[in-house]
Amino acid sequence: MRVLAEEEEDMLPSTPGKVKIERAGAMTRQLHRCFASTGTMFLWALFLVAMTATYLSFHSFVDTSSRYFAASWGGLHWERQIRASASPRRPPGSAEGAGLSVLVTGAAGFVGTHCSLALRKRGDGVVGIDNFNKYYDPSLKKARRALLASHGVFVVEGDINDGRLLTKLFDVVPFTHVLHLAAQAGVRYAMENPASYVHSNIAGLVSLLEACKEADPQPAVVWASSSSVYGLNDAVPFSEAHRTDRPASLYAATKKAGEEITHTYNHIYGLSVTGLRFFTVYGPWGRPDMAYFSFTRNILQGKPITVYRGRDHVDLARDFTYIDDIVRGCLASLDTAGRSTGTGGRKRGPAPYRIFNLGNTAPVTVPTLVSILERYLRVNAKKNVVEMPGNGDVPFTHANISLAREQLGYKPTTSLEMGLKKFVRWYLSYYGYNRGTQAFNNL
Ligand SMILES: NC(=O)c1ccc[n+]([C@@H]2O[C@H](COP(=O)([O-])OP(=O)(O)OC[C@H]3O[C@@H](n4cnc5c(N)ncnc54)[C@H](O)[C@@H]3O)[C@@H](O)[C@H]2O)c1
Numbered sequence: 001m002r003v004l005a006e007e008e009e010d011m012l013p014s015t016p017g018k019v020k021i022e023r024a025g026a027m028t029r030q031l032h033r034c035f036a037s038t039g040t041m042f043l044w045a046l047f048l049v050a051m052t053a054t055y056l057s058f059h060s061f062v063d064t065s066s067r068y069f070a071a072s073w074g075g076l077h078w079e080r081q082i083r084a085s086a087s088p089r090r091p092p093g094s095a096e097g098a099g100l101s102v103l104v105t106g107a108a109g110f111v112g113t114h115c116s117l118a119l120r121k122r123g124d125g126v127v128g129i130d131n132f133n134k135y136y137d138p139s140l141k142k143a144r145r146a147l148l149a150s151h152g153v154f155v156v157e158g159d160i161n162d163g164r165l166l167t168k169l170f171d172v173v174p175f176t177h178v179l180h181l182a183a184q185a186g187v188r189y190a191m192e193n194p195a196s197y198v199h200s201n202i203a204g205l206v207s208l209l210e211a212c213k214e215a216d217p218q219p220a221v222v223w224a225s226s227s228s229v230y231g232l233n234d235a236v237p238f239s240e241a242h243r244t245d246r247p248a249s250l251y252a253a254t255k256k257a258g259e260e261i262t263h264t265y266n267h268i269y270g271l272s273v274t275g276l277r278f279f280t281v282y283g284p285w286g287r288p289d290m291a292y293f294s295f296t297r298n299i300l301q302g303k304p305i306t307v308y309r310g311r312d313h314v315d316l317a318r319d320f321t322y323i324d325d326i327v328r329g330c331l332a333s334l335d336t337a338g339r340s341t342g343t344g345g346r347k348r349g350p351a352p353y354r355i356f357n358l359g360n361t362a363p364v365t366v367p368t369l370v371s372i373l374e375r376y377l378r379v380n381a382k383k384n385v386v387e388m389p390g391n392g393d394v395p396f397t398h399a400n401i402s403l404a405r406e407q408l409g410y411k412p413t414t415s416l417e418m419g420l421k422k423f424v425r426w427y428l429s430y431y432g433y434n435r436g437t438q439a440f441n442n443l
């Protein structure tokens with residue numbers, strides 16, 4: 001905010017309105033004194049109109065540019081909110097130690113909200129950042145932010161590409177960890193809006209890592225990659241050692257690039273990095289663009305759903321992973337992340353670089369997913385079964401999680417049946433379906 005104000009001062013006279021009036025008055029007097037003929041008066045009038053137009057357009061330029069940078073952040077009150085939200089509240093001498101101070105990017109997103117809540121509940125400090133973009137209904141993101149606020153977690157509205165904001169956050173709080181979940185998600189949307197993937201998953205990632213490597217102390221970084229990096233790999237179950245150099249979508253390619261970019265920052269600047277390859281995460285407060293969510297919506301509204309089938313009539317299958325299991329994997333990654341070793345942007349020694357699959361190890365076909373939903377909702381779905389177009393979705397995912405089990409103690413415990421029950425219960429209550437309905441009583 002402060003820096004902004006300085007920039008605006010450079011561009012504008014201190015009291016623009018006043019200066020204008022005086023100048024206009026002087027001009028009129030001169031006009032009367034020296035040029036009495038109508039011809040020159042006309043020229044002067046033209047000149048005045050042009051001046052006014054320039055002035056107005058300049059103003060609207062300043063307006064738009066300051067709206068672009070604008071900052072819903074900055075100021076003493078804001079800094080106080082950040083510090084309060086970032087302070088760990090574990091009882092002194094508690095078994096878990098002093099408590100972390102975590103910057104969560106994408107905190108108003110699905111996974112970000114759950115992780116932030118879980119951290120806060122065990123006494124860690126959390127500050128969120130999210131740009132509340134319109135990829136899916138922002139009112140759901142705002143509702144998640146309200147939920148976080150009610151637990152004392154503050155979410156800054158801002159973009160991870162805003163380097164000044166990130167620097168400011170690290171100036172105000174010496175974050176011990178960054179949980180980087182902000183991204184442009186979704187496989188098919190990449191064909192519609194490829195630039196958004198480059199903006200958030202490439203440029204945004206680099207902007208964030210720049211801020212992390214400059215920070216003193218440097219935080220340890222845990223971030224969300226994706227199972228989609230396995231791309232055309234068909235050796236199952238997917239293991240961290242398998243090939244990931246054949247992505248099938250731009251989304252996957254940006255996540256793969258993220259793994260290489262974070263490796264560079266680990267190598268040059270000594271940032272501690274943990275990349276987590278999530279496998280189809282689902283649950284309450286989930287993402288409306290994902291199949292389980294849109295199926296539920298359409299089934300309840302009596303609308304048809306499109307079920308993709310692979311070539312040769314093979315059903316698609318996904319290793320659906322329940323959100324609480326993913327949250328435990330994220331927190332375990334934060335807890336076991338070794339320290340970053342750099343200071344002042346220079347590496348002082350090797351820092352850990354890790355990659356883990358976080359899946360459920362029990363792939364379920366999409367028709368099975370639909371039949372579970374039909375049972376909970378007590379409605380038969382109208383299904384359009386169509387062959388999957390070659391738009392980036394892979395036919396099958398299945399995680400080998402032995403590495404995460406060994407090093408993080410990761411052990412998923414929620415079946416798709418159980419998890420969908422919790423999702424449907426949340427869905428009905430969030431979207432205001434009557435508690436008296438059959439569907440609700442069935443749960
Ligand atoms: N949900 C899954 O099945 C799944 C699977 C694999 C990987 N992932 C990854 O996990 C992470 C979290 O996913 P999610 O399902 O919670 O998605 P989400 O879309 O709900 O959350 C991402 C959040 O990041 C925010 N964001 C996006 N670009 C931003 C930017 N430039 N600056 C600031 N904020 C920005 C969005 O507004 C959103 O709230 C993502 O990195 C995603 O790619 C998710």
Ligand SMILES: *[C@@H]1O[C@H](CO)[C@@H](O)[C@H](O)[C@H]1NC(C)=O
Pocket residue numbers: 236237239240400401402403
């Ligand atoms: C899973 O991965 C581990 C290495 O992390 C490997 O030793 C094991 O054989 C793999 N399991 C299967 C079933 O492929």
